[in-house]
Each structure stands twice: as structure tokens, then as C-alpha cells.
Amino acid sequence: MQPLRVALDDRAYDIHIGTGLLDDVAPILPFVKKAGVAVVTNETVAPLYLSRLAAALRQAGVAVIEIVLPDGEAYKDWPTLNRIFDVLLEQHAERSTTLIALGGGVIGDMTGFAAACYQRGVPFIQIPTTLLSQVDSSVGGKTAINHPRGKNMIGAFYQPKLVLADLDTLDTLPDRELAAGLAEVIKYGLIRDPEFLVWLEANMTRLLARDKGALAYAVRRSCEHKAEVVAADEKEAGERALLNLGHTFGHAIETGLGYGEWLHGEAVAAGTMMAAELSRRLGWLGESDVQRIEALFRAAGLPVCGPDLGAERYLELMSHDKKVQDGRLRLVLLERLGRAVLSDAAPEAEIRAAIAARVAA
Amino acid sequence: MQPLRVALDDRAYDIHIGTGLLDDVAPILPFVKKAGVAVVTNETVAPLYLSRLAAALRQAGVAVIEIVLPDGEAYKDWPTLNRIFDVLLEQHAERSTTLIALGGGVIGDMTGFAAACYQRGVPFIQIPTTLLSQVDSSVGGKTAINHPRGKNMIGAFYQPKLVLADLDTLDTLPDRELAAGLAEVIKYGLIRDPEFLVWLEANMTRLLARDKGALAYAVRRSCEHKAEVVAADEKEAGERALLNLGHTFGHAIETGLGYGEWLHGEAVAAGTMMAAELSRRLGWLGESDVQRIEALFRAAGLPVCGPDLGAERYLELMSHDKKVQDGRLRLVLLERLGRAVLSDAAPEAEIRAAIAARVAA
Numbered sequence: 001m002q003p004l005r006v007a008l009d010d011r012a013y014d015i016h017i018g019t020g021l022l023d024d025v026a027p028i029l030p031f032v033k034k035a036g037v038a039v040v041t042n043e044t045v046a047p048l049y050l051s052r053l054a055a056a057l058r059q060a061g062v063a064v065i066e067i068v069l070p071d072g073e074a075y076k077d078w079p080t081l082n083r084i085f086d087v088l089l090e091q092h093a094e095r096s097t098t099l100i101a102l103g104g105g106v107i108g109d110m111t112g113f114a115a116a117c118y119q120r121g122v123p124f125i126q127i128p129t130t131l132l133s134q135v136d137s138s139v140g141g142k143t144a145i146n147h148p149r150g151k152n153m154i155g156a157f158y159q160p161k162l163v164l165a166d167l168d169t170l171d172t173l174p175d176r177e178l179a180a181g182l183a184e185v186i187k188y189g190l191i192r193d194p195e196f197l198v199w200l201e202a203n204m205t206r207l208l209a210r211d212k213g214a215l216a217y218a219v220r221r222s223c224e225h226k227a228e229v230v231a232a233d234e235k236e237a238g239e240r241a242l243l244n245l246g247h248t249f250g251h252a253i254e255t256g257l258g259y260g261e262w263l264h265g266e267a268v269a270a271g272t273m274m275a276a277e278l279s280r281r282l283g284w285l286g287e288s289d290v291q292r293i294e295a296l297f298r299a300a301g302l303p304v305c306g307p308d309l310g311a312e313r314y315l316e317l318m319s320h321d322k323k324v325q326d327g328r329l330r331l332v333l334l335e336r337l338g339r340a341v342l343s344d345a346a347p348e349a350e351i352r353a354a355i356a357a358r359v360a361a
Numbered sequence: 362m363q364p365l366r367v368a369l370d371d372r373a374y375d376i377h378i379g380t381g382l383l384d385d386v387a388p389i390l391p392f393v394k395k396a397g398v399a400v401v402t403n404e405t406v407a408p409l410y411l412s413r414l415a416a417a418l419r420q421a422g423v424a425v426i427e428i429v430l431p432d433g434e435a436y437k438d439w440p441t442l443n444r445i446f447d448v449l450l451e452q453h454a455e456r457s458t459t460l461i462a463l464g465g466g467v468i469g470d471m472t473g474f475a476a477a478c479y480q481r482g483v484p485f486i487q488i489p490t491t492l493l494s495q496v497d498s499s500v501g502g503k504t505a506i507n508h509p510r511g512k513n514m515i516g517a518f519y520q521p522k523l524v525l526a527d528l529d530t531l532d533t534l535p536d537r538e539l540a541a542g543l544a545e546v547i548k549y550g551l552i553r554d555p556e557f558l559v560w561l562e563a564n565m566t567r568l569l570a571r572d573k574g575a576l577a578y579a580v581r582r583s584c585e586h587k588a589e590v591v592a593a594d595e596k597e598a599g600e601r602a603l604l605n606l607g608h609t610f611g612h613a614i615e616t617g618l619g620y621g622e623w624l625h626g627e628a629v630a631a632g633t634m635m636a637a638e639l640s641r642r643l644g645w646l647g648e649s650d651v652q653r654i655e656a657l658f659r660a661a662g663l664p665v666c667g668p669d670l671g672a673e674r675y676l677e678l679m680s681h682d683k684k685v686q687d688g689r690l691r692l693v694l695l696e697r698l699g700r701a702v703l704s705d706a707a708p709e710a711e712i713r714a715a716i717a718a719r720v721a722a
Contacts, residue, residue: 034687078439089510094685117478119683120505120516121596144481149450155481156517235482322480324455326395 001216004223006139007231011159015139015223017216021166022049022127025056031123031161033096036063040084040111041102042071045129048172053102053127065091069107074260076106076146078154084114098123098161104130104177105137105264109152112143116158126160129169131181131215132265135188135222136243138163140230146259150320151251157235165223167215175208179301180265182207183246185218186296187272188225191242194338196221197296204299241323242340245332246272249306249355252317256309269302270358278346278354279334289337308359311352362577365584367500368592372520376500376584378577382527383410383488386417392484392522394457397424401445401472402463403432406490409533414463414488426452430468435621437467437507439515445475459484459522465491465538466498466625470516473504477519487521490530492542492576493626496549496583497604499524501591507620511681512612518596526584528576536569540662541626543568544607546579547657548633549586552603555699557582558657565660602684603701606693607633610667610716613678617670630663631719639707639715640695650698669720672713 003014016027028037037057041050046068054064067087069080088097099122101111108126115124128138144155170178182204189197199217200207206214226243233240249271253262262270276293279285294304309317323330328344329351335341346354364375377388389398398418402411407429415425428448430441449458460483462472469487476485489499505516531539543565550558560578561568567575587604594601610632614623623631637654640646655665670678684691689705690712696702707715 078443082439085508085515086510089508089514089681092680092685092688094687095683096686117515117517119514120503120518142481147446147450149447153450153480154446154478156478157481319453320450322456324453325457326455327453 001220004220004227006159006227008159008234013160013162015163015165015227017134017165017167017220017223019166019168019212021164022053022168023056025060025062027162027164028057028100028125029060029062031125032062032098035094035097036065037098037100038065038067038088038091038093039100039102040067040069040107040114042069042107044071045103045107049102049129049169065093069110072260073106073146073254073264074258076110076259078145081110081114081145084110085118088118093118095119095122098125100125100127101138102127102129103133104128105133108133108138109142109144109155112141112158112160113145113155116143116156121158123161126163128163128165130173130177131170131219132177132184134165134219135181136184136226138165139223139226141234149255151255151259153320165219167212167219170210170215175301176263178208178210180263182300183265183269183272183297183302185222186300187243187245187268188222190272190293190334190337191245191332191340192225192338193221197337201296204296208300241342242332244323245334245340246275248318248321248323248329248331249274249314251321252309252314253306255317256313257307266303267306269297270304270306273297273304274306274354274358275331275333277357278331278350281350281354282333282346284333284335285337292337305358305360306355308361311355314355315348315351362581365581365588367520367588369520369595374521374523376524376526376588378495378526378528378581378584380527380529380573382525383414383529384417386421388523388525389418389461389486390421390423392486393423393459396455396458397426398459398461399426399428399449399452399454400461400463401428401430401468401475403430403468405432406464406468410463410490410530426454430471433621434467434507434615434625435619437471437620439506442471442475442506445471446479449479454479454483456480456483459486461486461488462499463488463490464494465489466494469494469499470503470505470513473502473519473521474506474516477504477517482519484522485519487524489524489526491534491538492531492580493538493545495526495580496542497545497587499526500584500587502595510616512616512620514681526580528573528580531571531576536662537624539569539571541624543661544626544630544633544658544663546583547661548604548606548629549583551633551654551695551698552606552693552701553586553699554582558698562657565657569661602703603693605684606695606701607636609679609682609684609690609692610635610675612682613670613675614667616678617674618668627664628667630658631665631667634658634665635667635715635719636692636694638718639692639711642711642715643694643707645694645696646698653698666719666721667716669722672716675716676709676712
């Protein structure tokens with residue numbers, strides 16, 4: 001398949017989507033200098049794919065440092081990030097050493113942030129191995145770690161040189177992770193592509209059965225949307241914020257429960273239902289629209305209600321959101337299915353009511 | 362005085378140099394949004410200047426968060442940086458909150474890095490209150506914290522929106538800090554301005570007596586050089602590295618002794634003598650050139666020898682330098698007085714000998 005291009009002038013890059021990509025390091029080599037690479041992965045992904053990738057790179061004459069971190073959102077923190085720096089310094093990694101993220105969203109976000117900061121910036125490459133990271137987090141250069149008070153609060157906009165999405169890696173993905181990735185796929189339909197929404201409704205069974213053709217289409221369509229939005233608004237001054245449908249509520253769930261309790265995609269699904277409920281209360285969505293969204297999330301095996309943290313706790317956690325402006329919470333809402341808007345129009349009482357309507361009893 | 366411009370396209374900014382700047386917040390206001398500012402300073406500078414600056418800002422209707430950190434290079438680390446993030450989140454600082462660094466190089470580097478990372482980037486302003494930060498670190502967007510294995514290893518290139526260098530703040534600077542700043546002033550003469558070197562030799566007494574006219578000239582001339590180099594090579598792909606004369610040896614001194622034992626400028630002075638000695642051994646400088654450099658540092662009250670860590674320890678510490686390429690150490694050396702070069706020409710034995718010749722017995 002022809003690679004997709006993220007059009008960002010001197011920081012433009014390709015996204016390769018396909019099968020068997022892990023064994024073919026040819027696309028990687030143009031971005032590797034004599035100093036070699038450091039592959040960052042986690043304890044779950046390492047036994048599956050690290051030795052294969054490292055062997056292929058060494059075969060091509062590339063020096064490889066291997067960094068294996070513990071797995072999970074709970075480790076997307078400073079001490080774990082610092083382990084990357086420790087190894088890079090111990091191993092004398094240079095300013096021209098290329099970091100490679102091999103894993104899901106947590107590994108991608110942390111490796112990208114490490115690349116942004118190590119010696120004030122080294123090149124990096126994303127090799128996402130989960131559906132969520134293939135369709136969303138590996139593209140667009142958002143990197144970060146979490147802070148106890150807020151998710152992704154410490155980070156950088158720092159673009160990769162290349163993204164390699166090998167669909168074969170989805171074969172080893174647990175069902176729960178596959179579903180979590182589908183939450184972000186469904187998001188693209190909801191915010192900007194009603195036809196894709198129809199396709200997803202018709203093909204959810206194929207996706208859950210990991211049909212390669214269906215997955216290839218869903219990943220490519222999602223990446224096309226992501227690339228288009230990022231090229232238009234890299235630093236999230238406008239349109240890019242719409243990609244955060246359900247994320248303000250979702251981040252509150254993740255932070256409120258403790259990172260790692262819910263998967264990011266699960267929190268986004270429940271958060272999207274809250275945003276949909278709020279959009280209905282504002283008169284933008286009909287009851288049947290909300291039901292249609294709920295049915296699609298349910299079909300994907302995703303939660304459609306958040307945990308009962310109490311509306312006050314939700315609001316407190318949401319007050320740290322990066323979209324807060326002049327003290328006012330701005331939320332991504334749906335004007336209709338396939339069209340999102342960033343709005344501060346919702347009265348606090350309605351936000352409270354939407355949360356209350358969408359928490360599990 | 363007319364402000365100096367750092368010509369960096371959409372990231373261009375002005376450097377104001379003069380007296381009484383702290384009471385006039387007019388140049389700051391264009392860079393402040395409704396979310397206000399967070400002023401980051403330290404326990405030494407706060408009692409001198411914080412309430413004055415904060416009062417002037419509040420007078421102008423700006424909301425001010427005050428963040429006071431412990432003083433010293435030893436605190437240029439992650440836990441202290443994280444205190445900035447803690448307060449910003451507690452106080453609900455937003456993506457449009459402007460960070461203001463009020464202090465020396467450590468405060469400037471840390472505040473700049475905090476601004477680069479908080480919510481993936483917020484605006485920031487430098488108000489340097491030491492000679493060293495006025496002539497060097499506040500200009501050019503290098504931000505960082507230290508790692509136990511290497512100075513400034515974790516950071517970002519992130520430009521300020523404005524630099525305000527108020528010469529009045531130098532009145533309260535301890536003598537030792539004034540001298541440390543002069544090391545970086547002398548550096549500009551050594552690497553690119555032989556006439557300035559002659560001026561410094563003739564005016565060192567006036568500078569040490571804190572003659573405002575002499576200081577104004579020295580700060581402005583230094584900032585002109587810095588602005589020119591940064592505009593030509595923001596990310597240090599070439600010429601900018603020459604600003605690091607004496608820094609590879611100097612960082613080894615700082616890291617080897619423990620951060621804060623020597624001031625940065627002191628380490629740079631001793632490191633520059635090692636670089637000069639090495640340049641002499643390569644046949645580039647004459648004995649009289651080396652003596653002339655030594656005399657100027659001595660006149661400024663700066664050390665001209667490093668601590669005796671052992672040459673091996675120096676080399677180990679220097680091996681983490683950001684200028685290492687393909688495993689080879691590259692050093693800034695002097696081809697002649699007023700002309701620096703980045704070179705890997707020095708054999709290790711000569712580097713060892715230069716260190717040995719310039720450590721205190």
C-alpha cells in the first residue's frame with residue numbers, strides 16, 4: 001500500500017500501513033545515523049516483537065540499544081521516563097541516536113517525549129502495535145507523561161520521522177485492547193465522517209474477528225483523518241481539538257480512578273456518551289442519535305457509562321483540562337452525527353446532569 | 362535604548378537592555394492573556410524583586426501566580442521542576458498562562474523547560490537578574506534540567522517571547538556571581554570578536570566596579586553576538602556549538618564536583634583554559650595567547666585551573682557531551698584569539714595532557 005503523508009513542511013512524514021512491516025527495516029534506515037537506534041518497548045510487547053525488530057536492524061548493520069519498561073498507563077510517569085534517560089546516558093546515546101517506540105500509546109507518548117527532551121531533541125520513529133496507537137496516538141506528534149492531577153499534562157508537540165503500522169501486530173492484541181482502539185476509530189466517524197460511521201456499523205463484526213481487510217480499511221481511513229487534521233492544525237489552535245471528543249470526560253475517569261484502571265479507549269467511549277448526552281440536552285442530537293452511538297460502542301464491547309465518581313469530582317478533574325480558556329471549560333460536542341464543535345455553551349447544571357445520566361449505578 | 366531583535370521568523374523576539382525595566386511592565390503586556398502569568402523565581406531573588414514585579418503586573422490588571430524555588434544549580438533537577446508543575450496545576454494555570462522567569466540561569470533554564478512542557482507548551486518571558494543570564498542563557502531558547510550523569514541533558518529548544526535585562530538587578534549580585542558572568546562575556550571576545558577582547562582588557566576594572574555604562578556595553582555587545590549566532594543556527598547544527606567554548610570541560614567540572622559546588626561561569630573559565638592549552642598543543646595558539654587569556658580571567662577574579670578529578674574522570678564525564686558524534690568527542694578550540702572551531706582533531710593523549718596541565722595541584 002502507498003504510504004500516507006502527514007503534510008507538515010520540513011517535518012512532514014510517512015505513515016506505512018500494512019502487513020509484514022516489522023521484518024522489513026528498509027523504510028527505517030534513512031532515519032538512522034551511525035550512532036544507531038534505541039528501541040523502547042514494554043514487558044508485554046518485548047517477548048513478542050523486540051528480538052525480531054532488533055535482529056532485522058542489526059542485520060542491516062544498525063547498533064541497537066534495547067529499553068524495556070513496565071507495561072501500563074500507571075507507568076506513564078516521570079520515574080519511568082527517567083529510566084529511558086538513564087539507559088540512554090549509560091549507553092552513551094548521542095544527539096543523532098534515533099529512538100524507536102515499539103508498543104501502544106503509552107510507549108509511543110513516552111518515547112516521543114523522551115526524544116523531544118533527550119539532549120534537547122533526537123529523531124524518533126513510531127512503530128505502534130495496538131489498534132489505538134495505530135489509528136490515533138502514533139500520528140501527529142503529541143507526546144506526554146501524566147501528572148497525578150491531570151493526564152498528559154507534561155509533554156511536547158514533537159513529530160516522528162516515520163510511522164510503521166504493522167497490522168500483523170494486532171493478532172496478539174487482547175480483545176479488551178482491540179475494543180479500546182475501536183473507540184478512537186468510531187470517534188472519526190462521529191466527528192467528521194458519517195459515511196465511515198455507517199461502514200463501521202456494517203463491519204463491526206469483521207473488525208472484532210480481526211479481518212485484515214477490514215482492519216486495513218479502518219486503520220487507513222482513521223489515519224487519513226488524523227493526518228488531515230494534524231496538517232491543518234498541528235498545535236491544536238483550532239480544529240485539532242475536535243479529535244478530543246469524549247476525552248475531557250474520559251481523562252477525568254482515567255485520573256479519577258487512577259491511571260491504568262480503565263484503558264484510555266474505554267474511558268473515551270464512556271466520555272463520548274457523556275458528550276453525546278450533553279449534546280442531546282442542548283438540542284443538537286436526537287434521542288435516536290444517542291442510541292445509535294450507544295449501540296455502536298456496545299457492539300464494539302465498550303462501556304457506555306462512566307464510574308460513579310460523583311459529578312463534583314468529575315468537574316474538579318475536568319477543570320484541569322488543556323482546553324480550559326479564561327477559566328471556562330470548553331467541551332467537544334456533537335452538532336449532529338458526523339460534525340463536532342468546540343463549545344463553552346453548556347451550562348454547568350447541564351454538564352452535571354449529563355454526567356449523572358451516564359454513570360453506572 | 363533600542364531593543365535588540367533575535368531574528369527567528371515567527372519566533373522572533375526582542376531583548377530589552379537598560380535600567381528601571383522591572384517597574385515598567387508595558388513591554389510584557391502584549392504577551393499576557395486573560396489567564397495571567399506565573400512568575401518563577403528563587404528564595405534569593407524573591408525578597409529583592411518579586412513583590413515589585415508582581416505589584417506592577419497586578420497594577421496593570423494581570424493575575425499573578427508566584428512560584429519560589431530553592432536557589433542553586435543543585436536544584437536544577439526534576440523534583441524542583443515538578444514543583445512548578447504542581448503549583449501550575451493547583452492554581453489552574455492554562456495553556457494561555459504566560460510563565461515569567463525572574464532570576465539567573467538556573468531559573469531561566471528551568472522555567473523555560475517548564476513552559477516548553479506544561480500542557481505541551483505555554484508562552485514564556487525571561488527577566489534575567491544575573492550577568493551570566495543577561496549575556497548568555499536568557500537568549501536563544503536553550504532550556505534544560507540536569508541529569509546526575511550530565512548537565513543540561515534533558516531539555517528543549519524553546520524560545521521566549523521577550524527578554525528584559527534590567528541592569529539595576531546587577532547591583533545586588535554577589536561579586537562571585539558577577540565574575541562568573543564575566544566568563545561568558547570574555548567568551549564572546551575569544552570566539553568571534555578580538556576587538557571586544559581588547560575592550561574587555563581595558564575595561565575590566567570598570568566592569569568589576571559595576572560601572573553602568575561599561576556593563577550596558579558589555580551586555581549589549583554579548584547579546585548582539587548571541588542573537589546573531591542563534592538566528593543563524595537555532596538548533597546548534599553548526600556555528601552555535603562554538604558558543605560552548607570551555608563548556609565540555611566545564612560541564613565535567615560541574616557534574617564531577619556535584620552541581621552547585623562551582624558556579625557555571627567559574628567552571629567555564631577553567632574549562633576555557635583547558636581548551637586554550639589544548640589549542641596551544643595543537644599549534645594553534647601561542648604561549649603568549651594562553652597567558653593573555655589567563656590574565657583576563659584572573660583580572661575578572663575567575664579560576665584558571667580546574668579541580669583535580671583525575672584525567673580519566675574528566676574524559677568519562679566528557680563522553681556524555683552533546684557534541685559527541687559517532688563516538689568521537691568534538692571540542693570547541695581556538696584557531697587564534699577571536700576565532701573558534703569545532704574539532705575532533707585532538708588526540709586523546711593531548712586532551713589528557715591539557716587537562717593535567719590545568720588542574721589545581
